[in-house]
Amino acid sequence: MSKNKTTAVLSETAINKLPYRPCVGLLVLNTKGEVFVAxxxxxxxxxxQMPQGGIDKGEAPRDAALRELEEEIGTADAEILAESADWHSYDLPRELVGRLWKGRYRGQTQKWFALRLRGGDETINIETEHPEFSAWKWVGIGEVAEFAVPFKRDLYRKIIEEFRHLAA
Structure with a gap:
């Protein structure tokens, strides 16, 4: 096994001792009920994926959601429609744990928010100060999970079921 922290694969025991990174996730809807993915x-x-990001120390999840919206897709022109009833967690694949977030987390635990974009497509700008996305599109709510990486699909299905009524 390599001793380089960026390529090391951690043991199952070591991974299980790691915490989850606290984050928010954003299911952003347009006026047609389609979901933003990038x-x-x-x-x-x-x-x-749908936009997501870490919660800063002392930051409320709702505030983190609005900050991440602007940081990742370049707009604050949206209203929060709902907040997930629970926190949802996912584990990274074993080979990624030592590579992401300096190996400090086993995955993420997320509070999800459904938002409706008030403006049109012209309000979205993924060429932000620190761009995370190279492309974006709108998809039907039933299609979101199939576009995701395999380790996020179950989580996405749970979020979609919780917020599906908002897309109607």
């Missing part, structure tokens, strides 16, 4: 600019695969 392609990460640091991935080679065709996996798409």
């Amino acid at each position: 392609q990460r600019n640091d991935m080679r695969s065709e996996a798409w």
Whole structure:
């Protein structure tokens, strides 16, 4: 096994001792009830995701959601429609644990928010100060999970079921 922290694969025991990174996730809807998904600019695969990001120390999840909206898709022109009833967690694949977030987390625990974009497509700008996405599109709510990386699909299905009524 390599001793380089960026490529080390941690043991199952070591991974199980790691905490989850506290985050928010954003299911952003347009006026047609379609969901915003974006392609990460640091991935080679065709996996798409909904916006998400860490909660800063002392920051409320709702505030983090609005901050992440602006940081990731360049707009604050949205209203929060709902907040997930529970926190949802997912584990990273074992080979990624030592590579992401300096190996400090086993995955993420997320509070999800459904938001409705008030403006049109012209309000979205993924060319932010620190861009995370290379492309974006709207998809039907039933299609979101199939665009995601495999380790996030179950989580996405739970979020979609909780917020599906908002897309109607």
